Amino acid sequence: EVQLVESGGALVQPGGSLRLSCAASGFTFRSHWMHWVRQAPGKGLVWVARINSDGTTTKYADSVQGRFTVSRDNAKNTLYLQMTSLRSEDTAVYYCTRDSMTTVPTDYWGQGTLVSVSS
Amino acid sequence: SSELTQDPAVSVALGQTVTITCQGDSLRSYYANWFQQRPGQAPVLVMFAKNNRPSGIPDRFSGSSSGNTASLTVTGAQAEDEADYYCNSRDSSGDHVVFGGGTKLSVL
Numbered sequence: 001e002v003q004l005v006e007s008g009g010a011l012v013q014p015g016g017s018l019r020l021s022c023a024a025s026g027f028t029f030r031s032h033w034m035h036w037v038r039q040a041p042g043k044g045l046v047w048v049a050r051i052n053s054d055g056t057t058t059k060y061a062d063s064v065q066g067r068f069t070v071s072r073d074n075a076k077n078t079l080y081l082q083m084t085s086l087r088s089e090d091t092a093v094y095y096c097t098r099d100s101m102t103t104v105p106t107d108y109w110g111q112g113t114l115v116s117v118s119s
Numbered sequence: 120s121s122e123l124t125q126d127p128a129v130s131v132a133l134g135q136t137v138t139i140t141c142q143g144d145s146l147r148s149y150y151a152n153w154f155q156q157r158p159g160q161a162p163v164l165v166m167f168a169k170n171n172r173p174s175g176i177p178d179r180f181s182g183s184s185s186g187n188t189a190s191l192t193v194t195g196a197q198a199e200d201e202a203d204y205y206c207n208s209r210d211s212s213g214d215h216v217v218f219g220g221g222t223k224l225s226v227l
Contacts, residue, residue, distance in 0.1 A: 035216060045154075045162065045205050047216040059214045095161060103168040104152045105209050105216045109161045 002026040002108045004096045009113030016086050016117070022079040022096030022110055030054070030074040033099035035106055036081050038092035038115075046092075049081065050099070064090075086117045123151075123206055123219035130225040131196045139222045141189045141206035149208040151189030153182065156203045156221075165204075166191055193224075201226040 008020040022034070036048040049060045049070040058070050069082040079096055093114050097106035123143035131137035141151050150169055154162035164173050166182040169189070179200075181192045193200055206219040 037216075037218075044221040045156075045207070045218045047207075047218060050214075050216065061215070100167075103150045104164065106152070106154075106162075106207060107164055107167070107173075109163070111161050 002098065004098065004108060004110035006094065006096050006110045006113040009094065009115045011116045011118065012086055013119050014087060014117055017082070017084045018086065018115060020081040020083070020094055020096075020113055020115070022081075024077045024079065024096075024098070027098070029072075029077040032101055033105075034070075034072060034079045035097045035099060036070060036079075037095045037097055037106060037109075038090075039095070039112075040089070040092040043092075045095075048094070050105075051079070083115070086115075088117050091115060091117045122210065122217040123208065125204075125206060125219035125222045127220065128223040128225065130227055131193070132227050133198065134195055136192065136194045137196055137224065138190050138192045139204050139224065141191075141219045142187055143208070143217065143219075144187055145208045145211050145217055146184065146187045146189055148211055149213075151182075151184060151206045151208050153189075153191045154205045154207070155200075156205065158202075162205060196224075196226050198226050200224060 003025045005023045035050040051070045055072045067085045071080045093112040095112045096110040098108040100107040153166040155165045156162040170182040
């Protein structure tokens with residue numbers, strides 16, 4: 001069974017930093033691209049970033065480019081999202097998702113972790 | 120703003136049929152996928168690659184697409200189908216992912 005478990009969400013002040021983690025199991029992690037998707041309170045889903053299988057290529061939404069960094073440790077089956085220069089508009093539940101490597105870029109989702117940016 | 124367009128809300132009488140649509144240029148190159156999200160829960164994939172249901176998704180859910188428009192149809196809607204529905208696809212470059220703004224389905 002595919003499982004994705006996010007952690008690391010917290011209340012942080014504007015301008016602060018935070019690192020999210022996503023522990024993956026139940027599939028061959030090193031074979032799949034991975035994505036982060038976020039959802040602000042009461043709002044829709046927004047794609048944030050993705051990383052390829054071996055971690056050599058990353059892509060970001062314009063809203064987080066230069067502030068967020070996605071990475072992975074295939075030996076630990078773990079995905080990360082390093083977030084810096086956080087803003088109030090980054091407040092959201094952050095979901096880790098798996099790319100099917102065929103037609104579905106986000107076929108499995110974790111339960112999400114809440115990041116709140118406020119003073 | 121979303122690069123895939125969905126109606127914000129639709130309603131259906133219990134047991135009747137409803138269709139939710141998703142429009143966008145990326146759908147000319149990539150399939151739309153559909154997700155159901157109940158309050159307080161993570162999204163769940165309910166339809167992919169035009170008309171394919173993951174294991175465990177009831178067969179009252181079906182999908183179709185033509186040109187830049189994809190559709191998710193619920194035939195014989197049940198109370199438990201009341202939820203937010205989102206479409207997504209890879210963007211036209213294949214590098215990013217785009218989501219629709221979501222459709223709130225109410226079952227009356």
